[in-house]
Structure formats: C-alpha cells, structure tokens
Amino acid sequence: MDQPNGRNDAPEGGWTGLIEEIRRGDWVEPESGARVRPAPFDLIEIADTLDGAEDELTARLGMTGNRVVVADAATWDAMGARVRANLGDAASVVLNAPHADLATAAVLADKLRGYEHVIAVGSGTVNDLCKYVTAQDRRRYCVFATAASMDGYTSKTASMTLESGLKVSLPAHEAAGVFIDLGVSAAAPRQLAAAGFGDCICRSVCQIDWWLSHRLLGSFYTNVPYAMAAQDEAEIMARAGAIGQGETVATGYLQRALVLSGLGVSFTGVSNHGSMGEHQISHYIDCFARDRHPGTLHGQQVAVATLTMARLQHQILESDTPPVLRPTQIDEADMARRMGPTIAVQCAAEYRKKANDASGAAAMNEVLAEIWPSLRAECRAFAVAPGVIAEKLAAAQAPTSAAELGIDLGFYREAVRHGHEMRNRFSFADIACDAGILDDFVAGER
Numbered sequence: 332m333d334q335p336n337g338r339n340d341a342p343e344g345g346w347t348g349l350i351e352e353i354r355r356g357d358w359v360e361p362e363s364g365a366r367v368r369p370a371p372f373d374l375i376e377i378a379d380t381l382d383g384a385e386d387e388l389t390a391r392l393g394m395t396g397n398r399v400v401v402a403d404a405a406t407w408d409a410m411g412a413r414v415r416a417n418l419g420d421a422a423s424v425v426l427n428a429p430h431a432d433l434a435t436a437a438v439l440a441d442k443l444r445g446y447e448h449v450i451a452v453g454s455g456t457v458n459d460l461c462k463y464v465t466a467q468d469r470r471r472y473c474v475f476a477t478a479a480s481m482d483g484y485t486s487k488t489a490s491m492t493l494e495s496g497l498k499v500s501l502p503a504h505e506a507a508g509v510f511i512d513l514g515v516s517a518a519a520p521r522q523l524a525a526a527g528f529g530d531c532i533c534r535s536v537c538q539i540d541w542w543l544s545h546r547l548l549g550s551f552y553t554n555v556p557y558a559m560a561a562q563d564e565a566e567i568m569a570r571a572g573a574i575g576q577g578e579t580v581a582t583g584y585l586q587r588a589l590v591l592s593g594l595g596v597s598f599t600g601v602s603n604h605g606s607m608g609e610h611q612i613s614h615y616i617d618c619f620a621r622d623r624h625p626g627t628l629h630g631q632q633v634a635v636a637t638l639t640m641a642r643l644q645h646q647i648l649e650s651d652t653p654p655v656l657r658p659t660q661i662d663e664a665d666m667a668r669r670m671g672p673t674i675a676v677q678c679a680a681e682y683r684k685k686a687n688d689a690s691g692a693a694a695m696n697e698v699l700a701e702i703w704p705s706l707r708a709e710c711r712a713f714a715v716a717p718g719v720i721a722e723k724l725a726a727a728q729a730p731t732s733a734a735e736l737g738i739d740l741g742f743y744r745e746a747v748r749h750g751h752e753m754r755n756r757f758s759f760a761d762i763a764c765d766a767g768i769l770d771d772f773v774a775g776e777r
Contacts (some may be wrong), residue, residue, distance in 0.1 A: 341502035342562075342709040346377035346513075346583055353559060353594060361558050370454040371629050372485065374473075374508040375713035377586060379579065381512040385417040385475070389450060392473055392508045392645045396420070398448035401439070403429055406453035406477045410515050412486030414452050421450065430458040432492035451506075454478045454523065455490070455629065459503075465488040473508035478523035479574075480514045480587045481530050481630055482605060484509045487534050490629075495673040497753075498614050500602060509590065517582040524574050524585060525729035527631025531567055532723060533609050533633055534560070535715040536640040540758035542713065546706055547698055548757060549686075556595025556604040563588035568723055575728035593734035604739055608643075608758030611750035612636035616738065618753070619670060619746075627730070631760045634729040635736055639747055641717040643772055644759045648707050648714075654766035659686035666752060669745070687765060732777055740777070748773045 335516065342348065352358040356369035373392055381388065387396070399422040402411030407425050415423050423770060424442050429435050436557040439460050443449060451461035457472050465472040466489070476484050489503040516524075538557060545552035566584040567574060575583035592605045613632035616624065647654060661682055666675040700708075721731050730736045734745035748769060751760035763769035 341580060341583060342566075346587060347375055349559075349562075349595070350375050350377075350587070350590060353591075358559070360555055360750055362554060367555065369499040371487075371505050371596055371693040372507070374510075374511065374588065375485070376508070376588070377511040377513065377583065379512075380514045380755070381475070381510055383417060384411065385510075386419065386484060387413050388508065388510055389473060392471070392598075393470070393499075394448035394450065394473060394507075396448075397446055398422070398450055399424055399443060399446040400450045400452055401426070401443070402452040402697065403427070403457055403700075405549065407776050408774070409477045409519065410512065414450065415443070418450070422446065425487060426457070426460075429456055429460060430492065431456045431463075431490060433494055436460055436463050436491065437628065438475055440467070448472070452477060454480045455483060456508075458483055458584060459489040459491060462503040462506065462585055463491055463501060463723070469504070470506045473510065473609065473635045474506045476509065476511045478519035479517055479527040479582055479589060480519070480523040480603055480628065481527060482589040482592035484511075485590050486596045486600060486602065488596065488631065492618075493613045495677065496618060496671065497674045498618050498679055500606075505597065505657070511586050511590070513579050513583045513586065517577045517579045517587055519577075521577060521728050522628060522631060524582060525634065525727055526548045526628040527585055527589055528567065528574055528727040529632075529634025529637065529724070529729050530605070531564065531585065531592065532720060533605065533637040533640075534564060535713055536609050536637050536644060536718075537603065537605055537607045538713040539644050539710045540640070540756070541603045542709060543706070543759060544603075544757040546702060546709075547695060550757070553599055553601075555598050556592065560588055560591040561593060571726035573724040573725055603756065605642075606752060607727055607756055608760045609633055609636035609640045610751050611756065611758070611760070612639065613717070613750075615746040615750040616743070617635075618674065621740060623742050627736050627738070631736060634724050635743075636734060636747070636750075638717060638720050638724065638731055639776055640759065641715065642761055643777075644714065645717055646772065647759055648710055653685055653696075653703040654762055654768065656687060656692045656695050656699070656762070656765040657767060658692050659761075659765055661686060661752075666749075669749065672744065678753050682752045685757050685761065692765065744773045744776055747776055755773070
C-alpha cells in the first residue's frame with residue numbers, strides 16, 4: 332500500500348537507530364539539552380525478518396545452553412515453533428489459554444524450574460508472565476514479539492491480576508533483549524495492531540491528565556518520554572490506514588512507537604506518560620465485566636476510553652471558568668456492591684490517597700482559580716481533537732464506541748463513571764466527579 336506522500340520508507344538510521352541512541356545513553360533531550368542515562372537493555376532488534384537469526388541474537392545475550400522457549404498455542408503457531416527449531420537445543424513450554432494472573436505465574440514458575448534462560452515468544456500475556464516469573468529470582472529473559480499489540484515489551488512492570496481479581500501493574504524487570512520480526516507482526520490478526528494503536532493514541536489524554544496532576548498536586552512530571560516518541564507518533568497517525576491494513580512499514584512505525592513508550596518507564600520509574608484516566612476505564616472493564624466481557628483486548632478498550640477522556644477533557648477545558656470542586660465522596664458500600672468486598676477495600680484505600688476533604692477541595696479551588704487560563708492553554712497544546720482521534724482509530728480498524736467493542740452500554744458508562752476509583756492517579760475524571768459533572772457526561776456517552 333502507498334504510504335503518505337508516496338513514502339514507503341523506514342526511518343532514517345533504520346528501525347533501531349533512535350532506540351540504540353537511547354539505549355546507549357547518547358540521546359539528547361531537546362528541552363534540557365542533556366543526555367539521558369543508558370536504558371537497561373542489552374539488545375533491541377527490529378527487522379523485516381529475524382528468521383534464522385534467533386540463535387545468534389540469543390547468543391549475543393549469553394543465552395546459550397540450558398534454555399526454554401515459552402509461548403501459548405497462538406504464538407507457538409505464529410512464531411514459537413520457528414524460534415524453537417532455529418535454536419536447536421532449547422526446550423519448550425506451550426501454555427494453554429493462559430491468563431496474566433498470579434495463579435498462572437505460579438504454575439509457569441514450576442514449569443521453568445531448572446532452566447537458566449527463558450525465551451518468551453508472544454505479546455501481552457506471555458511476556459508479562461515470563462517477565463514477572465523471572466523477576467522473582469532475577470533470571471534473565473528475552474522476548475520475541477509476535478504482534479504490535481501493546482507497549483509492555485520494553486516496560487519493567489507486569490500487568491497482573493491478583494488473587495482478588497484486581498488487575499494491577501506489579502514490579503518486574505526489563506527483558507535483556509527484545510526482538511521484533513515485522514513480517515510476523517504485520518501478519519498478526521488485525522485487532523492486535525488496533526489494540527497497539529489504541530495504546531499509542533492515548534498519549535494526548537495521558538499527557539493532559541499527568542500535567543493536570545503535576546500542576547494541581549505538584550506530582551512528578553517529565554516530558555522525556557513524549558519527546559522520545561514524538562516523531563513516531565506523527566508517523567503512526569499519518570499511517571493509521573496502513574496500520575489497519577497490516578502494511579509492514581506502518582507496522583514497523585507502530586512497533587517502534589510501542590517500544591519507545593515502554594522505554595519511557597525506564598527513565599520515569601512510572602507509567603503515567605502512557606496510562607492515566609483512559610487506562611483506568613479499561614482496567615475497570617477487565618476487572619468487573621465478568622460474563623459481560625466480550626473478549627476484547629486491553630488496547631482496544633483503551634482506544635474507546637481515550638476517545639471518552641478526550642471528550643471529557645475538551646468539555647472541561649472549553650469553559651472560561653474553572654470547575655468548582657466539592658469534597659470527594661467515597662461510597663464504599665456501593666463500591667463493594669459493584670466490585671466485591673475484597674477489591675472494594677483495596678480500591679477504596681487507593682482512592683482515599685487522592686481524595687479531597689473540605690479544606691483540600693477549597694485549597695484546590697484556589698489553585699484552579701489562579702492557574703486556569705494558563706492550565707487551559709498548556710493542556711490544549713498537548714491535545715488531539717476528539718474528532719481526529721475518532722478518525723484515526725477508525726482508519727486503524729480500532730473500535731470507537733462501546734457498541735463496536737461489544738460491551739453493554741450501561742456497563743461501559745459504569746466503567747467511565749467509576750474507573751477513577753481504582754487507582755491513585757489524579758485525572759480529569761476526578762475533577763469531573765468532584766465538580767459534580769461526571770454523571771451528566773457519562774449519560775451522554777455512546
């Protein structure tokens with residue numbers, strides 16, 4: 332397929348040129364002019380094909396001899412069998428429909444006992460499980476990516492479900508090597524790239540939420556991860572249609588954007604640059620939809636939630652006057668009804684960390700009154716218009732509504748209304764809730 336402006340090109344310096352600069356610590360942050368510290372990865376390789384290079388790549392990491400390939404049934408067929416065959420001496424563990432939860436991690440830990448090196452072949456679930464299990468004993472692992480579906484390949488956290496059913500990001504560690512075969516990624520089912528696109532297009536709403544938190548609460552903020560990924564965000568937005576059609580070069584830009592997003596965690600120590608109000612909505616869906624869950628991917632849900640948060644932010648920022656906040660109301664009985672008693676206790680503890688009492692609300696209102704004109708301008712500079720987000724999501728074959736997700740509208744509205752209760756990350760959803768405008772906004776969501 333033709334690329335924008337007739338281009339069908341990989342980035343200058345190749346797929347890993349910028350990544351290598353960052354990994355080595357040679358990349359210069361544009362605003363400060365300072366070099367970033369080296370990223371904690373030994374090797375990141377992105378190529379049109381890696382078929383036949385698997386043994387050489389793992390050997391460069393010192394992963395020879397006693398090693399095991401881990402995949403699930405789908406990723407085994409997509410790439411795992413090939414990786415295992417090209418490694419020659421590796422054992423294999425093929426998981427049956429695994430979930431990224433602590434129970435499955437315990438089972439996998441038993442299966443991996445005695446192996447010195449772990450080689451994951453997969454995307455979200457397989458990577459998170461291997462990352463989490465090997466982090467427990469500091470065993471090194473590497474990952475062969477099978478889809479451009481999420482930004483966790485280069486993240487040092489693992490998205491895991493606790494025994495209570497609550498989905499959280501747990502500390503893990505980085506892969507020693509990340510290997511991306513673009514031919515395999517481009518051939519993956521379309522909904523996987525759509526999920527990855529959703530995980531990238533949320534940048535604008537994340538940055539606005541994170542900046543809001545920084546300005547109101549004085550929380551940590553840095554522009555570094557956004558500066559790293561700015562060029563690739565522009566590329567994937569321009570190539571959204573090609574991503575939706577599985578074009579290899581467009582898939583390469585998407586994979587590189589996802590790698591850069593994950594790398595950002597290495598420099599910030601947090602995932603706020605790519606996970607704020609919109610991710611809390613998706614987490615709510617995953618935790619509480621139960622038999623109403625349509626089987627959609629996290630990134631597909633993030634795509635729709637990004638559009639919702641963009642509309643909410645736009646609505647609030649359109650006003651010349653700041654919202655007026657009231658003390659935060661935490662209805663623990665209702666949380667227990669919706670979430671179950673165990674998870675409700677955990678979420679209420681998180682919610683209380685960012686809740687305002689009367690004096691806190693008054694103090695925040697004073698700050699809002701003082702900074703509102705400048706805050707509006709700053710947030711608008713980060714924003715992508717909701718209409719543009721919707722257009723690009725549709726081009727990438729990503730969902731844009733609860734109906735396209737296949738999620739009951741009433742439950743989706745519940746997720747939008749209560750997602751912010753799950754985590755101590757302050758967003759425009761918290762502003763809308765405490766200002767008493769969230770219920771009316773939610774009622775209009777489709």
